[in-house]
Amino acid sequence: MQFYKDGFRGGSPDVKQAAPGRRNRGVNEPLPEKVDVLIAGTGPAGLCLAAQLAQFPDIETMIVERMPTNIIKGKADGINTRTMEMFQAFGFADKVKRETYWVNQTNFWMPDPVNPQHIKRVGRVQDVADDSSEMPHILINQARLHELFLEVMKNSASRLEPDYSWEIVSLTVDPTTDDHPVTVTLKDASGVNWWATRTVRANYVVGCDGAHSAVRKAIGGELHGDAAHQAWGVMDILANTDFPDVRQKCLISSASEGNVLILPREGGYVFRMYVELDKLKDGEKAASRKFTQDDMIAAANRIIKPYSIDVKEVVWWSIYDIGHSLTDKFDDVPEGSDRAPRVFTAGDACHTHSPKAGQGMNVSMQDTFNLGWKLVHVLQGRADPSLLRSYSKERLTEAKRLVETDHEWSRIMSAPTTQAERDGTEEPRIIRQFKANLEFTGGTAVKYDTSTLFAPPTHQALAQGEEIGRRFHSAPVVRLSDAKQMQLGHAAEADARWRIYAFAGQADSSNLGSAIHKLADWLETDAKSPVVKHTRKGEDIDAVIDVRAVFQQTFDQLAYEHMPSLFKPRTGQLGLQDHEKIFCVDHKGAGDIYDMRGIDREKGCLIVVRPDQYIANVLPLDGFDELSAFFAGVLR
Amino acid sequence: MQFYKDGFRGGSPDVKQAAPGRRNRGVNEPLPEKVDVLIAGTGPAGLCLAAQLAQFPDIETMIVERMPTNIIKGKADGINTRTMEMFQAFGFADKVKRETYWVNQTNFWMPDPVNPQHIKRVGRVQDVADDSSEMPHILINQARLHELFLEVMKNSASRLEPDYSWEIVSLTVDPTTDDHPVTVTLKDASGVNWWATRTVRANYVVGCDGAHSAVRKAIGGELHGDAAHQAWGVMDILANTDFPDVRQKCLISSASEGNVLILPREGGYVFRMYVELDKLKDGEKAASRKFTQDDMIAAANRIIKPYSIDVKEVVWWSIYDIGHSLTDKFDDVPEGSDRAPRVFTAGDACHTHSPKAGQGMNVSMQDTFNLGWKLVHVLQGRADPSLLRSYSKERLTEAKRLVETDHEWSRIMSAPTTQAERDGTEEPRIIRQFKANLEFTGGTAVKYDTSTLFAPPTHQALAQGEEIGRRFHSAPVVRLSDAKQMQLGHAAEADARWRIYAFAGQADSSNLGSAIHKLADWLETDAKSPVVKHTRKGEDIDAVIDVRAVFQQTFDQLAYEHMPSLFKPRTGQLGLQDHEKIFCVDHKGAGDIYDMRGIDREKGCLIVVRPDQYIANVLPLDGFDELSAFFAGVLR
Ligand SMILES: Cc1cc2nc3c(=O)[nH]c(=O)nc-3n(C[C@H](O)[C@H](O)[C@H](O)COP(=O)(O)OP(=O)(O)OC[C@H]3O[C@@H](n4cnc5c(N)ncnc54)[C@H](O)[C@@H]3O)c2cc1C
């Protein structure tokens, strides 16, 4: 991490210098009249967006929540590798890694063919395939995750905090103006203000207000989908058990008592159980069945025989019967219209999922990570408002894929086992499907379609392991200036900047006249260079597009003094040299990034990565015109 | 990390539940009349001790500091790998790793033989040898390090904070009583209390009050040693330069302008320079020379020709002329007496070092990490007060070794280069010596002598890479219960507990009757077992001695259900099973701990590790009597 660029400041480097002119918050302070972005809801979707926007004090962001404070327990807990990669960009992945449970193995238990009343382990699957991500798959209390985002907000230059106890009741959009066209009505939800209502005008409103979203309803959205026909009980417990795999994720199917899912959790003691309860009738809600926590514990004990569970404390429990559902679009643009959107929905507000695949919370955050940088670009005048239309398009396609896979998985989880599976002569379908799904559940299978934001794969052969439309897949490198081993992907922060990684060809050590040197000089000075075109006067040269280089030599074979100035720019208020833009292959056995990601050794290549870490383009090192053209389609 | 053992608690797991009955602090509150331990000074030595004692709310600890607040910049910055291993036990190594500069390479520059007025790189040395520690060598602002310790204190059950603006002026020890025999006189140093004096009585006083220690003087200690004959200027700067190695640690010797040491620092921009200034006359102090920061910058620019440095901001600078010095003993026990000590000195208060080897701050913390657990044992009545005599003995021997090596290093650093070195026909002595010193500067060369606390090396052959008297050298393992890859050494926390690692022999998978199983059963139940003898009624079985097992099989070859109950104890208020005591070899290529540490594969062994991470004993798995006898010599 880089800091002190504008001069020394003591204390934690995560606490940024506060920007001036922030509004005061608190019960005695008025709400603002106008904001740039109003976010509804402090769930994972809302907080991820707020943490992103908080980095830009020039953008006035407000996040409202009808509850009086953050939750302290419960709800979702699964964070897949892709989401962890995003946390890295927000700066708290290390913290999460330290304090959470890592899902290393998933184990499968089924009725013992010899004694079907007892369960037996039938398989183990390594949960995160080697080199599928540099990050672990982890489990954490959702409330704690909220805190980590809240910290990022609070430590940002804008010192953003939620306005709690305000509920969005309605909103209207005035299509005739561009001056804060959305009027939102908020109602005091605590009673401290005698349930008063207030209005706030916003340029953009993002409804991250969960499955019963008021924002979605206000723009005429509806959730379509399956009602859940199955009630699941979920409980986080502190308990003793003789079940030997209690600290591994387990899918357990009993012969006749139903299924249990075990998810060990942070801290070494607590774990979560999803217990399959009764099937529901059409239109019936689980709540009406009045299941108790004792019902759930009893069911779990029946399912895991011959083992048993002795519960010492029930931390949290809930009956969960949300199925798969989806709205038609994630913004307020009427069918057939080509105006830019003003209101968006994200997360559970526009799609819900069964908890079994553990995707809900992840997808919610990925939604707003997709939207965040687009809002920043448009509000900063760097892109045309039409950019915002891509949000609904990109995320809706993904949500549909998710619902399909989720469907398939649910079907398999509840299908009866075959005789061959029970005999052990055939690998159970559930295990096969689980393996096939790993990339999907890891969140790394997401692939966006070709658009102005994703170039066609004309030059994909230059970087076979870095596919356009998919997330940039990190790999080990060594930083040239200080010989530090690191992950190339960790150069990217959640700062709404684009990245261009220039991979040098074999012979290229940045000697004068080499492809890398020519590229750097062109990018730095040519009138057609996207860096020159899209960076404003007075801004740092890497303010919008951050270009970095990777070489095939090891650090001791390269001369730092010969590197082009674009890769050692002088930036910030003091004009200090940045020494963190040049990388080379790892010399300590961590792997060669060119081999690992199928980069053309001979020719090298350019990889253009969006602010949300998705690969937008792969080009030859001299693809100057194509590079210009690509950015001209996105930025102003 | 483990938490929720006594029930769920939301929020950051680093914030422990506060113990009741803590005193209020602040200018309007009285100082306590009596405390168990009074620590003087909030430098690294004092804070490391306070952070350790803060974990024990039953021990009343007070830490006073004459300054009104923590420093914000300056002083030392080097943290060696050994100290990082200790930080791991305090829980903040990950934070430090994330935000600091890592010293990966040290480079050497000397006069270019072709043009001696210019410097030239003559060598590079990997700064931390492979597998010498799992930790990096890092550089950090000392003030920030203080903050990390202050956080640990504040988050502990005792919520310990320093009493700032109180200066120790004198103390007396009453040898006739055991009831708080040390009377300390404190003086208000801020003037808020009109420079009033107060007395506080303590059971133990630890002078961590730096080179001019009032505590040392009060017990008649004197620093003997070399005056520094050399003034060094030190400055932390934000600067641009064409010197290509500015982000690597460099030792630079010019032909006739002196030497510079470059230490890159946290955040990617700031770096430290030590600049050799004029030689001093006998008895002359550097301060009298009135060097300015401009003198230093000018000297640096002369030394690093043909390169130059353009300074944008001087963050901190100082003229530093502290040499090597040492007191005769680190406690108040008179020569020839056999009473237990009541007053100690630690860190700069009893030994100072030149900054060139970067040891001062590290050794200061290692002093009090050595003392901390001993104070805890004695104050909790677990050990005889005579245990405290080992502190001065162990640390004085180490300090002497350090002063010697330091001497040697200084001599070599200022010796003129030979012709062969300048020609490049011979590796410069400074590089050879630097390499030879690496283990020493890493802090991992420390080896304590045989004593009641360190058994003779009778069974050392069973674990050749884990030498008695040296720090336990961590290695990769996989935790059995959840298949997590981790470092075995990270099982140890700064909690004043002993660890016994039982390494199983080849065939042993903890089947009934196996050596591991017998050992575990004996330890858990036999009247002669140190676990049984030294653990009090009502305490958790691992309250004093924490026993863990390591197996040669991989996790999928072992049956958790067959493991002895000692390794799955039920502890804490809820009696919850602990699943984190059993390890096996790594199955993912990180290395086999048996091979890496020379553990006897056939027979296995026991390694007994002190609370400060030093290996106290190596024994065969059936060395029951020897194990009993060892602990009987230490614990009650
Ligand atoms: C009771 C419960 C249990 C769950 N259990 C699981 C589980 O076991 N496993 C799993 O994977 N997922 C579970 N989920 C789902 C998971 O928590 C969601 O997928 C995830 O939280 C979605 O994040 P989000 O930000 O889109 O919405 P949410 O987390 O639902 O956040 C929406 C926020 O908006 C607030 N809000 C709502 N309406 C308004 C309004 N009009 N004005 C202002 N604020 C408003 C809400 O108070 C809430 O804080 C559960 C959800 C619930 C509600």
Ligand SMILES: Cc1cc2nc3c(=O)[nH]c(=O)nc-3n(C[C@H](O)[C@H](O)[C@H](O)COP(=O)(O)OP(=O)(O)OC[C@H]3O[C@@H](n4cnc5c(N)ncnc54)[C@H](O)[C@@H]3O)c2cc1C
């Ligand atoms: C100005 C300066 C520059 C230094 N620069 C370097 C460097 O460049 N490189 C390097 O390796 N090392 C340097 N050092 C040394 C390094 O900081 C020490 O080795 C290290 O801090 C030792 O830690 P300590 O806790 O023993 O003592 P210190 O860090 O010195 O802490 C002692 C504390 O005790 C307080 N104190 C003193 N007397 C009293 C009293 N009577 N009552 C109450 N409180 C008292 C002091 O205010 C201070 O906070 C420097 C030291 C100083 C003073």
